[in-house]
Amino acid sequence: MKFIHTADLHLDSPFRGLADMPTQIWQKIHRSTFTAFERIVDNAIKEQVDFVLIVGDIYDRDHHSAEAEDFFVRQCQRLNEHQIPVYLSYGNHDYQIVSEGVTSLPQNVHVFGNQVETKTLTLSNKETVSITGFSYGKRWLSADQVSGFPSKATTDWHIGMLHGALAQNNSEQDHYAPFTVAELLQKNYDYWALGHIHKHQVLNDNPPVVYPGDPQGRHKNEDGQHGYYLVQSDLSKLKAEFKAIAPIEWCTVNANLDHLQAADIIIKGLRQQVKPGEQFKMIALNVQSTGEMSALTKQLITNGTILERFQEQIAEDDSPKWWPYQINLLGEANLPKMTDLDQEYWDQAAKEVFNQSAMVELVGKLSKYDFIAEHLTEPSMIEELRREASQELGEEDHHED
Incomplete structure (x- = not known):
């Protein structure tokens, strides 16, 4: 059979x-x-x-x-x-x-x-x-x-x-x-x-x-x-x-960037990752700062300018084999300066909130919104939420200064 x-x-x-x-x-x-x-x-x-x-x-x-x-x-x-x-x-x-x-x-x-x-x-x-x-x-x-x-x-x-x-x-x-x-x-x-x-x-x-x-x-x-x-x-x-058999594969690629000129180097590296005969790839690019990145470079990443540059180059291909749909600027989140006690509270709170069981409980409250609920328990989504929360805390502390 x-x-x-x-x-x-x-x-x-x-x-x-x-x-x-x-x-x-x-x-x-x-x-x-x-x-x-x-x-x-x-x-x-x-x-x-x-x-x-x-x-x-x-x-x-x-x-x-x-x-x-x-x-x-x-x-x-x-x-x-x-x-x-x-x-x-x-x-x-x-x-x-x-x-x-x-x-x-x-x-x-x-x-x-x-x-x-x-x-x-x-x-x-x-x-x-x-x-x-x-x-x-x-x-x-x-x-x-x-x-x-x-x-x-x-x-x-x-x-x-x-x-x-x-x-x-x-x-x-x-x-x-x-x-x-x-x-x-x-x-x-x-x-x-x-x-x-x-x-x-x-x-x-x-x-x-x-x-x-x-x-x-x-x-x-x-x-x-x-x-x-x-x-x-x-x-x-x-x-x-x-x-x-999927005709399209979603994937994440990590790259280093410390100045604008590196953009062309990265896109060449991405092209090499897509082998002939492979299925079309939708790529999320995680950019890690390896040096002292300028405020302008960070802004060009976060406002989508560099992503648009990547997309324009790829669109020039007669038959593109991949498409970058997102760029995430990574790096250690600059959390507010904390006392040892505050750090302990943050670590404990993050552990209790950003885990799968907590997300399952949240999903139970959002079940009628299927398009939201079905994604929240993914480990990658949980880690992304934790990272963004850390970054928000760091930005808020920076604005207070």
Whole structure:
């Protein structure tokens, strides 16, 4: 048996906050979620998989565009032409009431209803597979859904599809079908196909409990490689292999700058980091001062002048392979002069505020603002908030002088 596990396609993601770039680059970014799914379909056909699982959030918003829906239907039709079934569930971004017989999807697409249900198929080699899942009928599902999943069926294989998040200590924070790995394992399934978290990760090896992440990172906090999992049977077990296919990779590059003339040196160094054949890169540049940087240089960095210079040079390329969208001026924050007691209080306060558990608690209060809440628990975001707080304290002390 061989199948593809994907989730969180977020077709038609708006990529907010990106502006003032050449049209060809913006079109590449805007089309990236579409391109990623198209590549998944290409690989499903090439690998001759038995079926494809899509675990929630096909679209970026519940009111998605006609273009996104038409594209998804056409890709499913391509799979239909190769007799590849698709099993999908809707998540918290594309939640909807699932009605039987009311669909524009091809006949090879099997949609899970709003209550937990099991669908069964027989493969060409006569093996039987049970797939259990459900679709979100509303944005939040605070109740435990796993309790409604049946124990392993008598079929050869049993797969669970769950768009949800690990349960937190505070139930008020659990809005997305909360679960624990332990209760998943109690069902004795052969594979758990998860969705909702945008970073690919394996929560358990045997049986595999897997988040594939989103196939295309949508902003700087979704950096690194993105793709899907190709799952194959190996005797009595299933093994999952991650496949990177994202057309755009978000990454951070560190550079040194102590005078304006260094800008050309940095951009040459950046060009060397993008190898031929690699996917397009969206780059955040962290500039570290290595010397006594002038006030003018700092101003040109912070007001965007040097970033514009970089972008103008890259825009001159016939086919740019990367785009710098942000420059961060780093350096040790000049905190106010503190007594030993004040420093102790600051260190303790920073430790209590800028950590993942504190951010999870904050996210619980912001859950209805998904576009904010989903980014705050990223380690890179937490460190950025801590650094900015330190810099603000230093600037305030400077102004008082």
